[in-house]
Amino acid sequence: MRNAVRCAWLAAISIFVMFLGLSCSSNSSTTYSIEGSVTPTEAGSVTPATGEYDEGADVEIQAEANETWMFSSWEGDVSGTENPIIITVDDDMVFTAIFEKLQYPLDITAEGGGSVEENIVESKMKDYEIGTQVELNAVADKGWVFVEWQGDLTGSENPQTLNMDDSKSVTAVFERKNYPLTISTEGEGNVSEEVVEEPAKDYAYETVVELTANPSEGWEFARWEGDLEGTDNPAEITIDTEKEVTAVFEREGYELTVNVTGEGSVNEELIDDASKTSYPFDSVVELTAEPADGWTFVEWQGDLSGDENPEEITMDESKEVTAVFERRDYALNINTDGEGSVNEEVVEEPAKDYTYETVVELTANPADGWNFARWEGDLDGSDNPQQITVDEEKTVTAVFERETYELTVETNGQGSVNEEKIDQAKTSYGYNSIVELTAEPDEGWEFDKWQGDLSGNDNPEQITIDEDKNVTAVFVEAEYELDLLKQGDGEGDIVVDPDKDFYNHGDEIELTANPDGTSEFDEWDGDISGTENPKTVTVTSDLEIIAIFGGPPEIETADWSDMRVTSVTSGGEVTDDGGFEVTERGVCWSQDENPILSDSCTNDGSGTGSFESDITGLSQAFTYYVRAYATNQAGTSYGDQIELKAGYISHGFINGLTPSNDSKFENRSYKLVKSEWKGGVDKIWIEKNLGASTAVKSATDNNPNGAGWYFQFNRKQGYYHDGSNLVPNGDWESGQNQKTDWQIENDPCRIAFGGNWRIPTQQEWADFRNAPASDDGMSSGNLSDAFDSLLRIHGAGVITVGGDLNDRGNTGLLWTSDTADSNDGTFIWIAGSGSVMDAGPKGGGTPLRCVKD
Known part of the structure; x- marks a missing residue:
């Protein structure tokens, strides 16, 4: 038989000519059949659905839609959208009417x-x-x-x-939305009523309001506070939320100029500088004229008149005052008893002459650690300073006694001064005693500063008792900051009620975590914990509050694999759980794009990581869209969708396998069939030859596009033959000698489709050949039986060792994966007269079919 096959390859051209001659000698007319179908089957009908017609006959076919459906287009041997449509029967025709939902x-x-x-x-x-x-x-x-x-x-x-x-x-x-704008004032003044007619008024969202601050007499505008800042006046504010604005006014200041005629000064308790001092509007200033030694106060001039001393002046504008002093002419003898002196500014030497009836004011100045006690001689009492009228020679003694000093400690706010040092509000200390004061604030308060005879904010602080001292420890309510943070894969914000810049000790605040979109609140962290939402917190210190938000998972859809007639394998990978446990994952599929959980879906467990999904129950030839999904408590996420045609596999240009990079060789699609004969149970086959671009019409179809590509044994390069030319040309090997079977790295089926696809073994082809027609086999028959089988094999012919095409339309040969010897490979040989399993030179070329378990 092997020799017979070799002879058949050499004589193929003459046999093909004889076949043509026999076909042309017949005078009988030719008839063809038509076969129509509907997709989906429930959408409508086509008329006529079947029939036999003479060659060249014109037949009108019409698609009729059922309720809620509409005709879309024709597919198969009839194309376009015309309905009804007239076709010319020149071959067996198979067509489908496609309907779509209204x-x-x-x-x-x-x-x-x-x-x-x-x-x-x-x-x-x-x-x-x-x-x-x-x-x-x-x-x-x-x-x-x-x-x-x-x-x-x-x-x-x-x-x-x-x-x-x-x-x-x-x-x-x-x-x-409308928002209120609340206007308040601090100081004396108002905000212009042309814009704000009352303390609170509602404005539409994003209304721009101009505010003008109008100070009262003696006051001036200082600044804006609240939701408006700065000193611009007028100023504009945009009402995009509830707003509150305060206009701050301060008293105007006036200058008081004090001049002196003669020798003396104005009481420095009120005026630190003899030139000018500013005072707020309507301030009342007491001026005391203090004459120098040998001088006496006479009168006020300028904006103050008369000789009353001290005298008050009201600062309702800038003022200028002159204090007039004159010399005195009588002697005044000053003595001291104890340690001290009489004011050297008034008495320059023990005796001085004053003008008659000059009134002299004497001030006793005790030395450090001494206290003025009383006057003796021509002046008595303990008033200091005290006036004496020099109407004759006078002698006065200032009596000084050692003194103790009182330290008065007060508090402003809630706290105390360290009781280890101070047992009561007042304590007497000896001259130059050093006392250390420690301010101890109560809970919820903070030490701010010292006031009075102690300043600054050092704590503890020392004070020297060299005179009566008055110290106030100022405490202020502690102000605690609230720092709000967000963490997690989700998004959201935290609402605080009340919302303030600072909080006092014991304030209660309500925290509400508001997730955005598909996010969900998970838990609190930082200085609080738990999942309660909203949550009430009592403020006792600065707080850092963290709201953890979770979001939907992140998932990627895996490419499909292991395509079968009505099923395929897909899957995905959950790359991020979104902050919550992933409770369900899988894939969803539909004939509509972007399938969701309400469509057909698998459930492939929980958690993160990769998973594999079996998609079953598909209708062959229909296009499906597939997306992986993952669900947690925040929601369901979907991966990118992939597209597949059920029961079909395809490939594009494959370098080293595709005949050339010409675009006509790039894309090939193959229908899958499932065999159930003995030895081939549950195996998946491609229904046409590898590289074929059209379906075969008959067992003797000689269309090169239906023949597919030809392969030499154990070579992955495919060849296309149009009947005259070989592509690629000049690469054909005239002889091949290998001792191996078809190697995996050269197997075009595995290269084209991956996975477990391969060339059938010699035994698998033998099982197909021997299988009865009832099991979709060819019953050891001829070319017609092979075409009527599940695999629809036709006469694609062979390419000889020399590279010539022989016997297309008459004989079908397909390689197995098994070698016979170093020169020959095994194949199935099918002709019009019968079939056999045989072997032939590896330098010849046959088509390939692909199979997987």
Whole structure:
């Protein structure tokens, strides 16, 4: 038989000529059959569905749609959208009428600031199948609020579901929010009533209001505080939330100029500088004229008159005052008893002459650690200073006694001064005693500063008792800051009630974690814990509050693999759990794009990581869309969708296998069939030869596009032959000698499709050949039996060792993966007269079929 096959290859051309001659000698007319079908089957019908017609006959076919369906197009041997359509029968014809569900448009508009939620309606115009339930969710922009639906949807319920039983148009109506603007003043003045007519007024969102601060007489505008800052006046504020503004006014200051005529000064208790001092409007200033030694005060001049001393002056504008002093002429003898002196500024030497009836003011100045006790001689009493009229020679003695000093300690706010040093509010200390004071604030208070005879904020602090001292420890309520942070894979914010810059000890605040979009609140962290939301917290210190938000998982869809007739393998990888446990994962698929959980889905466990999914129950030849999904408590996420045609595999250009990089060789698609004969149970085959681009019409079809590509044994390069030329040309090997079977790295089936695809073994082809027709085999028959089998094998011919095409349309040969010897490979040989398993030179070329378990 092997020799017979070799002879058959050498004589193929003459046999092919004889076959043509026999075909041309017949005078009988030719008839062809038509066969029509409908997709989906429940959508309608086609008329006529079947029939036998003479060659060249014109036949009108019509597709009729059932209720809720519409005709879309023809596929197969009839194409286009014309209906009915007239076809000319010139071959057996198989065609399909494609129907689609009636769809209605949904037109969505928004009136005002807002939109319709994108996760329900992905664009402003979308078509839906009849009976589809569409949920619409109106989402208001910042500063706007949803009011109502108009059009084919009414009411204010949100979200709301719309039944797509017709074309629909819906409008979501939004209105602006109003916010109050609260105006207050500090000091004497008001905010211009042209803009703000009352202390609080509501304004529409993003209204711009101009505020003008008007100070009262004697006052001046200082600054804005609250939701408006700076000193610009007038100033504008945009009302985008509730606002509160304070206009701060301060008293105007006036200058008081004090001059002196003669020798003396104005009491330095009030005026530190004899030139000018500023005072607020309506301040009352007491001026005391103090004459120098040998001088006496006479009168006031300028904005103050008379000789009353001290005298008060009201600062309602800038003032200028002159104190007039004159010399005195009588002697005044000054003595001291104890340690001290009489004011050297008044008495320069023990005796001085004064003018008659000059009134002299004597001031006793005790030495350190001494206290003035009394006057003796021509002046008595303990008043100091004290006046004496020099109407004759006078002698006065200033009596000094040692003194003790009192330290008065007071508190402002809640706290105390360290009781180890100070047992009561007042304690007497000896001259130059050093006392250390420690301010101890009560809970919720903080030491701020010292006032009085001690200043600064050092604590503890020392004070030297060289005179009566008065010290105040100032305590202020502790102000605690609240630091709000967000963590996790989700998004959201924290709302604080009340919301202030600082909080006092014991304040209660309510914290509410508000997740955004599909995020969910998980738990509190930082200085609080737990999952309670909202949560009430009592402030006792600075707080750092962390709200942890989780989001939906992140998932990627895996490429499909292991395609079978009605099933395929897919899967995905959960790359991030979103901060929550992933409770379910898998893939969803549908004939519509972007499948979701309401479509067909698998459940492939929980958690993160990769998983594999078996997609079953597919209808062959239909296109499906597949997406991986993962669910946690924040929601469900989907990966990118992949597209596949059920029961079909394909490949593009493959360098080293495809005949050339010409675009006509790039894309090939193959229908899959499943064998059930003995020895071939549950095996998957491609229904046409590797490289074929069209379906075969008959067992003797000689179309080169149906023949596919030819391969030499154990060589991965495929060759295309159009009947005259070989592509690639000049690469054909005239002889091949190998002792091995078809090696995996050269197997075109594995290269083209990956996975477990391979060239069939010699035994698998023998099992197919021996299988009865009832099991879809060829019953050891001829070329017609092979074409009528599950694999629809036809006469694709062979390429000789020399590179010539022989016997296309008459004989079918396909390699197995097994070698016979170093020169020959095994194949199945099928002719019009019969079939056999045999072997032939490895330098010849046959088509390939691919199989996998």
